[in-house]
Amino acid sequence: MLNTEDFYHVWRIDQTSNSLREEIKEYCHTDIEMCLECGKCSGGCSNAHIFDITPRKIIQLIKMGEEAKLLKMDALWSCVACQLCVDRCPSSINIPRIMDYMREKAYKQGVPATRPNVELFHELMLGHIKRFGRVPEALLSVEFNIRSKQYTKDAEMGMKMFFKGKLNPIPARVKNIQQVQRMFRNIPAQREG
Numbered sequence: 001m002l003n004t005e006d007f008y009h010v011w012r013i014d015q016t017s018n019s020l021r022e023e024i025k026e027y028c029h030t031d032i033e034m035c036l037e038c039g040k041c042s043g044g045c046s047n048a049h050i051f052d053i054t055p056r057k058i059i060q061l062i063k064m065g066e067e068a069k070l071l072k073m074d075a076l077w078s079c080v081a082c083q084l085c086v087d088r089c090p091s092s093i094n095i096p097r098i099m100d101y102m103r104e105k106a107y108k109q110g111v112p113a114t115r116p117n118v119e120l121f122h123e124l125m126l127g128h129i130k131r132f133g134r135v136p137e138a139l140l141s142v143e144f145n146i147r148s149k150q151y152t153k154d155a156e157m158g159m160k161m162f163f164k165g166k167l168n169p170i171p172a173r174v175k176n177i178q179q180v181q182r183m184f185r186n187i188p189a190q191r192e193g
Contacts, residue, residue: 020065028098034091035059041085041095051075052114055085055095062098071106074114075099077122117148130184133174138167 025031041055042048052074053061061070070076081096089095103122106113113119124144128135138158145153161167174180 020062020067024062024098024101028094028101030094030097032059032062032093032098035063035093036091038090040088040090041093044084044088046082046084047075047078047080050078058095058098059093070102071109071111072114076103076106077113077115077118117144120144120147128171130181131173132171133177133180134172136168136171138162138169139171 021032037056037060039056041059042057045051045055048054053069054075058070058073058075076099079096079099081100083096085095086092107119107122121144124140124147125135128140141154141158145151158167162169
């Protein structure tokens with residue numbers, strides 16, 4: 001027996017604006033129309049248990065043009081870009097790249113993250129990459145803990161790691177930092193035209 005809800009759902013996806021789909025295709029170089037909806041991305045995701053919306057559902061929401069819902073989801077800030085979903089996907093859909101793009105979009109539009117201090121961490125990490133070409137873990141941890149008013153968080157573990165030679169307090173730069181900085185300068189120009 002034909003379920004009219006299923007028919008309506010398929011019709012609704014076909015009738016939605018293609019702008020978000022086209023945006024994802026252009027900036028993420030990922031064609032979500034290739035999604036088979038097999039669920040391997042969600043099944044292989046190491047963080048799916050803490051996501052409010054699974055990777056498979058994210059692709060469906062993009063197809064439906066539900067940008068507002070995507071920008072407010074907690075999963076946006078919980079994805080660690082481990083690439084397991086990409087490895088398991090038979091169509092090689094790059095969900096972490098989509099998440100990065102949507103996270104940047106949410107950040108620029110001022111959509112607040114659902115978890116505390118996520119924007120601060122995001123801002124600090126990008127700032128360190130711009131400055132050093134990599135993320136100096138010790139400096140990032142200390143700066144994050146100070147700015148988020150968690151002054152003693154990780155202090156004991158940090159000291160143990162330092163005395164074992166596992167943590168370098170002096171940040172190292174990549175050899176060609178100018179190339180990294182040029183890359184950051186070119187990003188807005190690439191997105192605008």
